[in-house]
Amino acid sequence: MNHVRSLMRPAGRRAAAVLLAAAALYAVPYSTLRLPGVFDGPLDSPGVLQLLAVCLLFAGLALSYDLLFGHTGIMSFGHGLFVTGGMYVTTILVNHAGYGLVPAALAGLGVGLAAALVLGSVALRVDGIGFAMVTLAFGQAVSLLVVSGSPALTGGEQGQTLNAGAVPAALSGVRNTANLYWLALGYLAVCAAVLWWLTTSVPGRVMRAVKENERRVEVLGLNPYLFKLLAFVVAGLLATGGGVVYLLLLGGATPVVAGSDFTLGLLVMVVLGGAGRRWGVVAGAVLYAYADQSLTRLSGSASVAALPGALRGPLQQPLFLLGVCFVAVVFFLPGGLATLPARLRASKTRVGHGVRTRNGRRAQRAGSRHSGLSADASATQPRSPIRRSAPQAGPNVLPGHNAASSTGAAEEGVTPHG
Amino acid sequence: MSTLILLTATGLGLAALYFLVASGLSLIFGLMDVLNFAHGAFVAVGGYAAWTVADHVAGTLGLALALPVAVAAGAALAALTELLIIRPLYARPLDQVLATVGLGLAIPALLQAVWGADPRTWTLPAWLAGTLDVLGARIPTVRFVLIAAALALLGALQLLLTRTRAGLIVRAGVENREMVAALGVDVHRAFTGVFALGGAAAGLAGLLDGLYQGSISPGDGTSLLIFAFVVVVLGRMGSLTGTAVAAAAVGLVQQFANYLSADLGDESVVILLAAVLLLRRRDLKGRPA
Amino acid sequence: MREVPAAEPILRVSDLTVTLGGSAILRGVTFDVAATGVTALLGRNGVGKTTTVKSVLGLHPAGGAIRFAGRDIKTLATHRIARLGIGYVPEDRAVFAALTVEENLRLAETARRPHRYDLVYELFPVLRERARQRAGTLSGGEQQMLALGRVLLGPSRLLLIDEPTKGLSPKYAGQVAAALKLVAREVPILLVEQNLAVVRRMARDAVVLDMGRVVHVGDARALLADPDLTNRLLGVSGPRTRDVNGSAR
């Protein structure tokens, strides 16, 4: 029944949901609602707004990363360098060259665009693991440049506070946190819009196809390289913009964004939420950013301090908890949070009918594209971006997985384990 | 002249570290096609295990005890990772890698929880803390220890791979896992073994990295990992001698470039990687069928 | 039509189904392999012969039942199946190219068995001459001998041999076939083979697959003695051609 309903669902309902969510998010700074246990103060307090703003920013960044990973199937470990670029170019131009904020930010975007074009056209010439490594190395190079390259310009390990004079009054000071919140919301909206716009366009379709079966795209007469480059440049540009927004949220540039952990964090957000699933990615990013921020705060709180040492230590490390949660999600929730509704529905069906057959699940997948895409891992990973061959098929392999891997191997003509 | 020698010794010392980390990565990748992002965490765990021992037992004895502890810690952690994380995800290659990414984030954070974010200082025994005079260049003794350790590991791995049955299985498994299994060999056990071996080398690297830097901090392994990845890619994944040569090349290029200009070292490695990858495009896409 | 084998069959495959890449390669394959002699698994290209053999070894996930010497082996891991005494010579030989000939053989040694190097070297003297040479540098025929030598090293209870003469020059094909015939006196063999001359020389039973199903089971010689049947089941010309040609004339 489910699939029938989802097929019939009017497109308007989706749009309405988006509008409703946007309106609710827009109204947050006007609300004095308290959510004890979730936030320390009312929603309109600067602390909460700042936290939410960071969450929204990360949601936008994660969407930009998902354009690469979830949508085009390329795994970049250098996404943070664009955030770094936007942040540092703007800061340096403002602080050291006396630019206004807007021209500096525009110049930052220009640099980001150029960097994306150059790095993309170089890195995309290699596939899979090579691409991952090249981008990782590029990211590392930028990181080193920022931390130890020229401390006078970048502030080294400490980062650098943005010259207060250049920041418009509306975006500075604790009282104006609401404006920063809206800025972050605006950034998320831009990312979501660009992603929606791009993914529904012709090249967006081709990107999705490249993820699914690159060789087939080639045989359709299209050059996958160009479409991957397009995705890389758009994602890079969005991330550069995110760097500028982050700079304003923090009031300064920090080398944290240049570290490999930062990009890995984006990857974690996307996988946590569900690669290629917009709502999932936003949810994953918000959850990650919220956990990252509030766990740090929680660790200082009295209740944690009272715990015995063996427990207290790990709980004070957000990355530890996030890492463990991430492994758990990879294990038990392949496809990420976005598959939860479908899973819950499926388990309800199981309670109703006693047994959930594999065929039943497949039928459901066939009906509803959206719940279907990541109903199991095979759908979310039609080809592995960083392996050189399909795995040896063991007796425990689900047919679905095997389908994905064996075609991959056959088409790439790489079957060292055949 | 003495500068040249000093640079070479420093570069080779660094190369030794890279090799210790990269050899395990390369073996694991060659046999199992898993790019192990948790490998840096193995290094860090080895480092902290060693440091803890040496913190309790001073001097050369402490170091002598720290060595097996570091190796064992790395090996045990790696074996556990293979059994608990990698093996159950066998049919989901991408998830295997993602899970190691999660571990790579979690383990250093755990180390930080236990030992704090601040670097812990290694106190070297006197004979290690000094320098050796080579043709006028005063080279820290530790670098020779590093180079010796890397050469010993290279030799040991080479012997293991060429002279033992286990090595035979690994070499055959790199070519065709299915066929090895069809000959009645438990490939999964070989996987665990290779993981443990890589972990042991990583643990050793953790100890030596601590000696080299004079201190350890939770993120050390991860920063080494990036260069180790570069080495693995340059060394044509899965080839031991290739890894050794690539490690030496990366270490030397880095040091010499650093000498030319302070910021150039790491950037030069990136340029080297990009250049080599672009020249070698075909190989990475896989050999022809 | 069919000789009743004296003993219980060594291998019973029942209702084997395999789906790969979304396509049903085997759709319920059922046959027995006799405890002695050679059972030929025949059929045109792409009908599922290799898939059948690989499934027996647990290299493909499969539905149905596979019993070896009375024991259900379908759920076992490949290396356990191999240790029960099933030797496998794959279609592409799969010798380890970077390993020497000697190392290839050594890899096949298992802990508990005597290793019959003398037998292997007697059958294929060239393997002794080339012991130190990398297997990748051998000719196709020599590689095939190595692949056969590998499974003959330990006393197997069943050999699965996939197209041993494929791509070999007549000289090597003859040598390989002769060796197989000798081996077949001791060990039962499930032989996938396109070369009917080889089949005729050694096979007693024949199982013919078409499009993932068993379409013929019977005496191998009887099958090969019937040119029409052979042509229909295995040959280049199908039944329809004859009709078309006939009506055209």
Place this chain on the structure above:
Amino acid sequence: MNALADSEQFPSAAAAPAAEGKDEAQAAGRAPSERGVAPALAVEELTWRIGGRAIVDGVAFAAAPGELLAVIGPNGAGKTSLFNLISGLTRPDSGRILLGGRDVTRLAPHRRVRHGLGRTFQTSSVFPGLTVAENVQLAAQAAVSGPIGALAVWRRIGGPARDRAADALERTRLAHRARALAGALSHGEKRKLELAILLAAGPSVILLDEPMAGMAVEEVPDLSELIRQVHRDGATILMVEHHIEVVLGLAERIAVLHHGALLACDRPAAVVDDPAVREAYLGEPL
């Protein structure tokens, strides 16, 4: 580019249904160039080696516009390798590949498509995460907007592409499955979808790599009929197929590959009676 365009260009080949086409092919003899038109596809002394072993060994043949040429041969004879060379997924060591008289030997796969080439794969090669309609629309759009036009981010899958896709789905009788995910199709349907993708792209030279592989016996006639129709509409088809009845029912000429070399290339009846071919297939006499 388009199959239709070709059928206008070469009415004689296009109008003749397969069965009658055979006589014509007989009349035309072995070399299509003798008919006075440039071959739609020609390979000249094509050789591809791995480690010194020739996988494809000096293969030369030509297919006339609108011809259906089947390639058969034992396993490992180099049939798929030949297809990979023609479609550009691998590069030959020597020899030439000509599409409509143009040398495409050095072109990347996607560039050959612009010269009218299309292919299917041995294992179904659709986009499993896209719906059936999206699969076909993608191909249609690629053909309509061209390789660079498809990069226009402002463009949505438009009317002409939709129509073309709908037409292809109609012809392959897949229209009722348009909204299903391609990954959820049965194997037979996937093979049809592959053909639909080809039809939507509208190539003039089509390589079919074992279209019947993995199909149930019942599904074979349906798909053969579909291929016959595509052929009737004027496309030049090169088809690897093991299912001999299908080959004999469809092909105007049969090329036999053995050990990477061309053993024969002739009318079906002649090929079937060729002793060398029988030997290659049945391995007799030893």
